[in-house]
Amino acid sequence: MKFMEDRILNNSESLELISSMIKNTQEKITKNSGTPFLIWGYTTIIISLLVWGLSKYTLCGWSQALWFALPIIAFPLTLLSQRKKKVYVKTFVDSVISKIWIIFGVAGFIVTILAFLSPVLGVTSMPILFSVLLLMAMGTALTGLVIKFNILTICGIVSMFLSSACLIYRGLDSILVFSAIFFIMMVIPGHILNSKANKNV
Amino acid sequence: MFKELNPLLHSELRLAIMSILISVEEADFVYIKEQTKATAGNLSVQIDKLSNAGYISVVKGFSGKKPRTTCSITTEGKVAFEEYVENLKEYLKI
Numbered sequence: 434m435k436f437m438e439d440r441i442l443n444n445s446e447s448l449e450l451i452s453s454m455i456k457n458t459q460e461k462i463t464k465n466s467g468t469p470f471l472i473w474g475y476t477t478i479i480i481s482l483l484v485w486g487l488s489k490y491t492l493c494g495w496s497q498a499l500w501f502a503l504p505i506i507a508f509p510l511t512l513l514s515q516r517k518k519k520v521y522v523k524t525f526v527d528s529v530i531s532k533i534w535i536i537f538g539v540a541g542f543i544v545t546i547l548a549f550l551s552p553v554l555g556v557t558s559m560p561i562l563f564s565v566l567l568l569m570a571m572g573t574a575l576t577g578l579v580i581k582f583n584i585l586t587i588c589g590i591v592s593m594f595l596s597s598a599c600l601i602y603r604g605l606d607s608i609l610v611f612s613a614i615f616f617i618m619m620v621i622p623g624h625i626l627n628s629k630a631n632k633n634v
Numbered sequence: 635m636f637k638e639l640n641p642l643l644h645s646e647l648r649l650a651i652m653s654i655l656i657s658v659e660e661a662d663f664v665y666i667k668e669q670t671k672a673t674a675g676n677l678s679v680q681i682d683k684l685s686n687a688g689y690i691s692v693v694k695g696f697s698g699k700k701p702r703t704t705c706s707i708t709t710e711g712k713v714a715f716e717e718y719v720e721n722l723k724e725y726l727k728i
Contacts, residue, residue, distance in 0.1 A: 441646075458654055
């Protein structure tokens with residue numbers, strides 16, 4: 434493509450320029466767009482395994498509180514990864530995706546808090562892992578639909594079905610099931626998305 | 635009778651900037667420079683012209699320690715762009 438200047442265009446050149454600029458912008462998948470999925474996916478898996486290991490092999494009474502480290506670690510890492518981008522563009526799709534995740538993130542946080550407070554509130558035990566998985570899988574499937582990335586949509590929908598495994602497997606081992614589903618839901622599509630996006634840039 | 639095409643938009647670089655900004659919420663100087671392949675100096679001048687006309691808003695800030703100039707289209711800019719496209723369609727009989 435040639436350098437653009439302050440030159441007067443003829444009418445058909447104008448129309449061609451408008452359509453090519455809009456097309457370029459709309460088709461662009463930003464480099465490293467899978468990184469937030471990798472950050473949340475890997476952090477969740479590591480924390481899950483830590484909680485599982487500490488609960489199973491030690492008498493550590495506070496291991497469940499480690500779950501709260503998840504947003505404390507993953508949220509700043511996500512912001513940092515966005516800041517590192519040399520080029521900044523926010524499309525309407527980006528805006529919709531961030532709103533989807535704000536809503537699902539808040540819902541996930543409420544469910545987690547309620548699960549911790551359930552003994553105090555007198556609520557019968559909440560299926561916390563199932564609830565969080567279902568919410569995150571819905572967010573993943575919606576993101577896949579919005580960015581038209583089928584692998585993400587499929588991984589999200591499959592994980593919605595798989596989340597029921599956390600109702601079947603009870604006790605500590607359900608944490609292992611939880612982390613395995615997170616791997617399918619976020620890590621696999623995150624790597625594929627990054628590899629596709631980085632090839633296109 | 636054909637309406638005159640807005641001279642502020644009827645220039646290659648300014649039209650490219652407006653076309654990019656109409657399809658995003660906001661974009662920084664580096665992104666626009668990459669897409670238009672314009673020189674930084676020329677791009678700055680054209681962004682200033684569009685900003686002075688009220689067609690785009692320019693926010694100068696920082697991303698970490700690096701300066702970042704972010705541009706977005708204003709409502710006035712959207713109206714001017716739509717009018718330009720409508721007039722263009724009349725000229726081209728689309």
